Amino acid sequence: MKAIVINRYGGPEVVEYTELPDPKVGPDSVLVRTRAVGVNPVDWKIREGHLDGILDVCFPMIMGFDLAGVVQAVGGAVTEFGPGDEVIGYVRKDVIGYGTYAELVAAPVRTLARKPAALDWAQAGGLPTAGLTAQQALVNALRVRRGESVLIHAAAGGVGSLAVQVATALGARVIGTAGSHNHTFLRGLGAEPVEYGQGLAERVRALAPEGVDAVLDLVGGEALDVSTALVKDPTRIASAVDFRVSGLGGHYIWTRPDPEDLAAVARLADDGLLTVPVASTFPLGQAASAQALNAEGRTRGKIVLLVD
Structure with missing residues (x-):
């Protein structure tokens, strides 16, 4: 699979678009084929090492927490989702290393909710972190x-x-x-x-x-x-x-994965009470440019990576 990784802390120059093995799917996780990924300030702050004092990080690190995509396979203990389900997720794990800037993501079910039908993929990808x-x-x-x-x-x-x-x-x-x-x-x-x-x-x-x-x-x-x-x-x-x-x-407020909170925000979207303003979209391979734009702090709405 294609993914965005870093092998050390630094500026945009450390961001690599590379090929990696497909992730393994644990018993409480699902394999999601990613369609869109929200870009958030925490992404480039982690990349620059600002959160090293409080987060365990392993390199090479696949970046990102947000995703919207389609379930491809489920772990043996999963009953909440099945192949073909459209989901959104704030996929923050205890150790930062296997994120969502990738074509395939192994996401614990505790980080996921069903995608709001009212939102397109770009909007759905920008919802999890900000909405939570x-x-x-x-x-x-x-x-x-x-x-x-x-x-x-x-x-x-x-x-x-x-x-x-x-x-x-x-x-x-x-x-x-x-x-x-x-x-x-x-x-x-x-x-x-x-x-x-x-x-x-x-x-x-x-x-x-x-x-x-x-x-x-x-x-x-x-x-x-x-x-x-x-x-x-x-x-x-x-x-x-x-x-x-x-x-x-x-x-x-340190945003935490919570499927009930995420589902509550998704319901607002499906009830016509919330939409996700998307300021800009970039292909996955241009993640460094997307993060640089996000770091300027002047964007109206969300910046989103689109995954083919």
């Missing part, structure tokens, strides 16, 4: 309820654009930070946009004079600092990027 992050932050951690107000930083990005839709589906009022060129896009998703940068607190206060009920921070740094002045209760701040949130009494 939004679900686990807004529903599991912050417990957002109908009628509440939620501030989402970087609301036009890969995670933010899905978080806006998850919060809206929960019946919340959403205020989203983004550059002015993304404000029309955010309104289309159901958010009230505000310009980020200096004066952000005042602009949010103009919309919510008494503050907001919850905050999802996808920027960190100053955005998190501003959030403490805007939220009514600091325990209702969640951040997926800034560990300091725990010291404030809030929630640090």
